[in-house]
Amino acid sequence: AQKITQTQPGMFVQEKEAVTLDCTYDTSDPSYGLFWYKQPSSGEMIFLIYQGSYDQQNATEGRYSLNFQKARKSANLVISASQLGDSAMYFCAMREEVIQGAQKLVFGQGTRLTINP
């Protein structure tokens, strides 16, 4: 079964508009963490935002916010006032089984976001 599902292979958005990237997850563990990473064309994976399963409030980091709906098992990334530099691949990931403190991330397929001028 898919642990992390990103249903949007590609998104095209006008500059300065807000954009929502979808992510749903599947776990029976009550304790988990959700991450979003950005992968620009240069290849590196850049951490954007984190949401813990017990966090009461939605996470925010600058222009990034996470719309966390626990009952629906969704953790959508919202980017406000999009910029040309936001064009990249975006991955949703879930921390699974912290064994001996190790971070084992399970990734979704990713969404390629293109910002048009």
Place this chain on the structure above:
Amino acid sequence: EPEVTQTPSHQVTQMGQEVILHCVPISNHLYFYWYRQILGQKVEFLVSFYNNEISEKSEIFDDQFSVERPDGSNFTLKIRSTKLEDSAMYFCASSVSGATNEKLFFGSGTQLSVL
């Protein structure tokens, strides 16, 4: 900002050859990881390393794979006898701790092509 450095950025090898991928994690980090991404597929966990030993590994990480921290700064992934299906982008990552909300810092990756 400190970063995880991976070399080489591209590696081409013949099937059956050994390859070593190099990584320099961020200096004060204690946890190290390798992930890989086959073209068009998801990023997959390979192995995590802490306190000079493997803390967890995936099914992909079979006897052909090994990791090593030969000195205080480098973290290597060795593939003993490469197969065509090992062709992928390999990412090294590190984190300060194993805390639940700890972010992983990733390198830019090594694109491995097995011919």
